[in-house]
Amino acid sequence: MNSIEVKNLSKVFGNFISVNNISFEVKEGEVFGFLGSNGAGKSTTIKMLCGILEPTSGDALVGGYSIATQPDEVKKNIGYMSQKFSLYNDLTVNENINFFGGVYGLENKLLKDRKKWVLEISGLEGREDTLTSSLSVGFKQRLALGCAVIHEPKIIFLDEPTGGVDPISRRKFWDLITDLSDKGTTVFVTTHYLDEAEFCGRIILIDAGILIAAGSPKELKKEYIKNKVIQLDCSDIYKAAEILEKENITDSISIFGNSLHLTMKEQIRSLNELEDDEIKIITDLLSNDNDLKIYHISEISPSLEDVFLYLVEKKTADEE
Amino acid sequence: MKNKILSITKKEFLQISRDKRTLMIIFILPVALLILFGYAITLDVNSINMGVYDKDNTEASRDFINSFSGSSYFKIVTYVDNDEDVNKLLDDGIVQCVVVIPDKFSADIARKEDVNIQFLIDGLDANTASIILNYVNAATRSYSAEITKEVLAVKGIKQYVPIDLEPQFWYNKDLDTTQYFLPGLIAMLLIIIAVILTSISLVREKELGTIEQIRVSPVTSFELIIGKIIPYLIISLVIAYSILLMGKVLFDVTVKGSHLFLFLGTMSYLLASLSMGVLISTFADSQQVAFQMSQLISQLPTVILSGFVFPIESMPFPIQIVSNFIPAKYFIILLRDILIKGVSPEVYGTQILYLLGFAVVFIFLAARRIRKENTV
Ligand SMILES: Nc1ncnc2c1ncn2[C@@H]1O[C@H](COP(=O)(O)OP(=O)(O)OP(=O)(O)O)[C@@H](O)[C@H]1O
Ligand SMILES: [Mg+2]
Numbered sequence: 001m002n003s004i005e006v007k008n009l010s011k012v013f014g015n016f017i018s019v020n021n022i023s024f025e026v027k028e029g030e031v032f033g034f035l036g037s038n039g040a041g042k043s044t045t046i047k048m049l050c051g052i053l054e055p056t057s058g059d060a061l062v063g064g065y066s067i068a069t070q071p072d073e074v075k076k077n078i079g080y081m082s083q084k085f086s087l088y089n090d091l092t093v094n095e096n097i098n099f100f101g102g103v104y105g106l107e108n109k110l111l112k113d114r115k116k117w118v119l120e121i122s123g124l125e126g127r128e129d130t131l132t133s134s135l136s137v138g139f140k141q142r143l144a145l146g147c148a149v150i151h152e153p154k155i156i157f158l159d160e161p162t163g164g165v166d167p168i169s170r171r172k173f174w175d176l177i178t179d180l181s182d183k184g185t186t187v188f189v190t191t192h193y194l195d196e197a198e199f200c201g202r203i204i205l206i207d208a209g210i211l212i213a214a215g216s217p218k219e220l221k222k223e224y225i226k227n228k229v230i231q232l233d234c235s236d237i238y239k240a241a242e243i244l245e246k247e248n249i250t251d252s253i254s255i256f257g258n259s260l261h262l263t264m265k266e267q268i269r270s271l272n273e274l275e276d277d278e279i280k281i282i283t284d285l286l287s288n289d290n291d292l293k294i295y296h297i298s299e300i301s302p303s304l305e306d307v308f309l310y311l312v313e314k315k316t317a318d319e320e
Numbered sequence: 321m322k323n324k325i326l327s328i329t330k331k332e333f334l335q336i337s338r339d340k341r342t343l344m345i346i347f348i349l350p351v352a353l354l355i356l357f358g359y360a361i362t363l364d365v366n367s368i369n370m371g372v373y374d375k376d377n378t379e380a381s382r383d384f385i386n387s388f389s390g391s392s393y394f395k396i397v398t399y400v401d402n403d404e405d406v407n408k409l410l411d412d413g414i415v416q417c418v419v420v421i422p423d424k425f426s427a428d429i430a431r432k433e434d435v436n437i438q439f440l441i442d443g444l445d446a447n448t449a450s451i452i453l454n455y456v457n458a459a460t461r462s463y464s465a466e467i468t469k470e471v472l473a474v475k476g477i478k479q480y481v482p483i484d485l486e487p488q489f490w491y492n493k494d495l496d497t498t499q500y501f502l503p504g505l506i507a508m509l510l511i512i513i514a515v516i517l518t519s520i521s522l523v524r525e526k527e528l529g530t531i532e533q534i535r536v537s538p539v540t541s542f543e544l545i546i547g548k549i550i551p552y553l554i555i556s557l558v559i560a561y562s563i564l565l566m567g568k569v570l571f572d573v574t575v576k577g578s579h580l581f582l583f584l585g586t587m588s589y590l591l592a593s594l595s596m597g598v599l600i601s602t603f604a605d606s607q608q609v610a611f612q613m614s615q616l617i618s619q620l621p622t623v624i625l626s627g628f629v630f631p632i633e634s635m636p637f638p639i640q641i642v643s644n645f646i647p648a649k650y651f652i653i654l655l656r657d658i659l660i661k662g663v664s665p666e667v668y669g670t671q672i673l674y675l676l677g678f679a680v681v682f683i684f685l686a687a688r689r690i691r692k693e694n695t696v
Binding site for chain 1: 323324326327328330331334335338339528529530532533534535536537538539540692
């Protein structure tokens with residue numbers, strides 16, 4: 001059973017195509033990741049799916065209702081946490097909950113029960129009268145999630161919910177998301193953090209409004225990273241990258257913090273089945289340069305980030 | 321529906337009570353503007369200090385001078401007898417205007433010739449100068465009208481008043497200027513405050529992104545607008561009555577007509593103004609832009625086109641048509657009558673209907689725009 005069915009959805013602003021003819025499906029109860037770099041069109045897509053932005057063409061069924069023709073019905077079935085911070089800073093925790101409960105038509109006992117739940121998941125019991133502005137970002141984000149789902153929607157859209165939050169709060173937030181999904185809620189979430197995407201059942205990647213890949217994290221890695229990925233730590237990674245780029249042995253070279261991830265070309269592997277050989281080739285190449293010291297070199301299992309960078313580079317190359 | 325609107329209204333009240341800037345607009349702006357404009361009007365037009373250089377010094381010339389000193393608008397502070405002193409009076413700022421009567425004044429009048437009288441006005445403050453000029457004109461004309469009447473009477477011709485010039489003047493003897501201007505002033509203050517308050521409050525939600533959270537909820541754009549308007553309607557009603565009270569205390573302007581219609585009229589005018597603010601908010605993306613747009617759209621047309629300062633009957637016809645689109649016009653008609661004369665309650669209903677019409681149109685357009693808005 002599909003919660004969301006997107007069919008050839010596009011959004012054009014003036015003559016700029018923000019979302020370009022994308023189609024995908026999200027199953028009920030799934031945690032669905034929506035990835036893409038800045039300006040890729042994630043927020044635009046989410047707003048269309050929430051019924052607050054009219055599509056230029058195409059349509060989507062959200063909870064069985066068309067976003068183009070029944071946006072009001074769509075709204076009744078969803079929760080949404082926008083990318084911009086969405087609580088009232090000058091209201092207290094309690095007042096925020098009352099307000100969002102009110103606009104969703106909750107009253108009396110139901111409101112009381114849901115308020116208790118929101119306070120519980122956000123860890124704000126006993127701090128009901130604190131002004132929201134004085135809460136730390138992690139608390140605010142959990143409170144915002146609580147307010148966004150106060151009416152127990154079947155589908156929730158979260159637009160970069162964990163931006164600017166410390167790792168522990170991020171973890172707590174994802175625990176909440178997992179809980180909601182376990183109870184049957186469909187969660188549609190965008191993020192920049194590719195480690196978070198690993199928590200998702202399925203993900204799609206978009207770039208410049210175009211859908212470039214879809215599948216579970218495992219499938220994506222298997223499908224796109226057939227080649228070996230080697231991690232290299234050395235004294236000067238930029239110089240190393242420069243040397244290796246000339247040699248035509250890699251598909252892509254990307255910088256991860258202080259190290260390089262080298263996605264090797266397949267041919268090298270077919271020449272020699274011995275794994276160590278690639279490491280040896282690289283070591284030999286780099287040892288020609290006396291200044292360069294290798295601290296560590298090993299093969300790693302590819303991350304989603306590798307997949308992502310590979311796909312974006314490939315798309316750019318194809319376009320050229 | 322009631323519950324949703326109330327949630328918005330309640331939230332808005334809480335926010336207002338905690339927002340210093342909004343509280344300032346509510347409590348300080350009206351008082352400051354009223355005192356500023358109110359006194360600007362009264363001080364400038366009362367007791368203009370005048371000097372006199374009477375070269376003629378006859379009964380006729382003294383009579384003419386008396387026509388000035390007799391009104392409360394001129395105070396003759398000194399007489400001089402040479403041109404140098406005239407300049408000195410003006411240069412030293414002792415007087416704001418000097419009247420110079422030529423030596424053949426009475427003789428020319430007797431011979432029914434044209435008489436030229438010189439008025440020297442301190443032009444430093446252009447605004448005051450033009451007001452004085454108007455006064456001097458008015459006073460002189462009414463004096464010459466008197467003469468005309470006398471002359472005709474002497475000749476045994478049936479007496480007739482040439483033209484009643486009075487309505488053309490900014491002032492007339494029977495009508496206190498403050499009383500005349502106060503309704504327009506109240507209309508201007510109220511529309512500025514009402515438009516600024518609503519437009520800023522909505523645009524702030526745009527800036528913060530909280531409006532998205534509301535738009536995605538089952539709250540309709542109509543409910544959102546009503547929920548937003550209610551708190552500001554209550555607040556601006558209180559402001560309106562405070563201004564009326566201040567008008568009574570400071571300028572002695574009291575309610576002469578129906579209190580019920582005063583209330584209904586004020587409420588309809590505020591509704592129109594508040595919904596105009598809502599409509600403006602759909603065009604502005606930042607509070608600053610909203611503030612400037614609000615000021616421009618509410619203040620300027622109200623001053624120029626509503627009949628506040630310039631009488632609508634004396635405007636060119638196309639401008640008269642445009643003035644029909646200014647809500648303040650209808651409120652000023654109603655308020656002037658209620659505050660000054662209280663004589664024609666039959667026109668109140670029409671004005672109120674016009675004002676409510678504005679409110680309905682503005683709300684309808686704003687609701688449409690909020691629903692269709694692409695950005696936010
Ligand atoms: N109202 C609008 N008018 C014109 N262009 C717009 C509008 N809204 C968005 N865009 C453009 O559409 C593109 C996609 O924007 P969108 O906000 O969907 O990106 P995003 O993937 O959410 O990016 P981010 O990760 O930075 O949030 C951007 O280039 C943006 O400038
Ligand atoms: Mg975004």
